Amino acid sequence: MSNPGKPTPAVTTTTASSAMNVAASTAPTWRRENTFWNSIYLSIKVAGCLEAIFILATNVFLFAVLLSSPKLRGNMRNHLVLSLVVANLIVGVFSSPFEVDYTVRRDWVHGCYFHVVRSLLTVFVQNFVSMWGVVLLALHYLCRLLQYDGPAFLLRLPTTLRRMAPGVYVALPWLVALLLVVPLLFGGLHHYMWVLWTDTKCPMMLSRWAKYTLNVLTYFLPAVLLIVLFVVILFVYRRRVTHFGANALKKMEMGANLVGEGEAVEGPAVHVVLALLTVIFMGPEHMFYVGRFYTLFPMKHAVILRVSVMLLSESLPLVMALVLLFMLADVRTRVVELYCIIPGLPFKRSPPQSSQTTVAPVAFRDLNDD
Secondary structure, eight states: OOOSSSOOOEEOOOSHHHHHHHHHHHOHHHHTOHHHHHHHHHHHHHHHHHHHHHHHHHHHHHHHHHHSOHHHHTOHHHHHHHHHHHHHHHIIIIIHHHHHHHHHHSSOOSOHHHHHHHHIIIIIIHHHHHHHHHHHHHHHHHHHHTTOOOOHHHHTSOHHHHHHHHHHHHTHHHHHIIIIIHHHHHHHBOTTHHHHOOSSOOOOEEOHHHHHHHHIIIIIHHHHHHHHHHHHHHHHHHHHHHHHOHHHHHHOBOOSSSSOTTOBOOOSHHHHHHHHHHHHHHHHHHHHHHHOGGGGSOHHHHHHHHHHHHHHHHTHHHHHHHHHHHHSHHHHHHHHHHHHHSTTOSSOOOOOHHHHHSHHHHHHHHHHHO
16 A cells, blocks of 8 residues: 555556656646647547547448348347447547547546546546457357357246346346446545546546456457467367368358357357457557556656557457458358348449249249249
């Protein structure tokens, strides 16, 4: 525990702007170099605006695509995807726009309590739900690959409770974040933080135990599980392809159970790519929180590195939405269908050849019957 008389708080920086304020306060001689700071602020403004626009556009579009088809809405895997989409939209609504606003005004004008709530949503809850949501998505795919019907006691429950089980499974990261992450965050706020708050500066400071605990729960533990699931999925998929063949595996469908709901088993590419991208994009940010590696670099380099890490982490919702849109076969097919429905759009494809030839055998069979 730190000495109350001379507190040495562990600072958890939630935005690149606050990191720059801390760095600049320790180096007043180079803070006056307006060219450097103007370049940094311009980069944050341009990148933040583009990220906010594209994150909102891609994730809202993915949300609409998943809800536009009854088949997609009834897919258990897509329920998990919808949970990830909601977490991604938090970044597009609460993170990037307010960072751009801060760089334009050069002051925080939205109140310190809103800053705490925003940090809670964008740094801890969103990261927690994204990481553990990808873990559940990979676990769900592994269960489908193994044709696992779910825990036996769930299968013995009444029909009403059994139908509620998938919903609880999808909402599990949000429930844990509400019951575990939020109390840890508010319980770990450093008492010295309130002294430093002003009308325009609201540093977010956590006690050391809270900083390490939240980073382990939010990133390091799910990252280890994702790497383990990545290896297990590739091993199981290879064994099933060896035993059944690739074509047989693609045609295999799960029965109506707690984890399958009649879903066809696709290849592991989308889940492997999603797991790797999540670990890579979010890793540097959490390593900076725990290790404070930017103190090893000169101040200018530390600020550039910190801003780059922040922008890399906040681009994950955009990359994740693009991966889900273009690598999930049924979602990609629905996107093409919606594109063909909208009039006036160029480069429309004709219907697949298989759909054009299915009418002929039926008509021929009808003639034979007559």
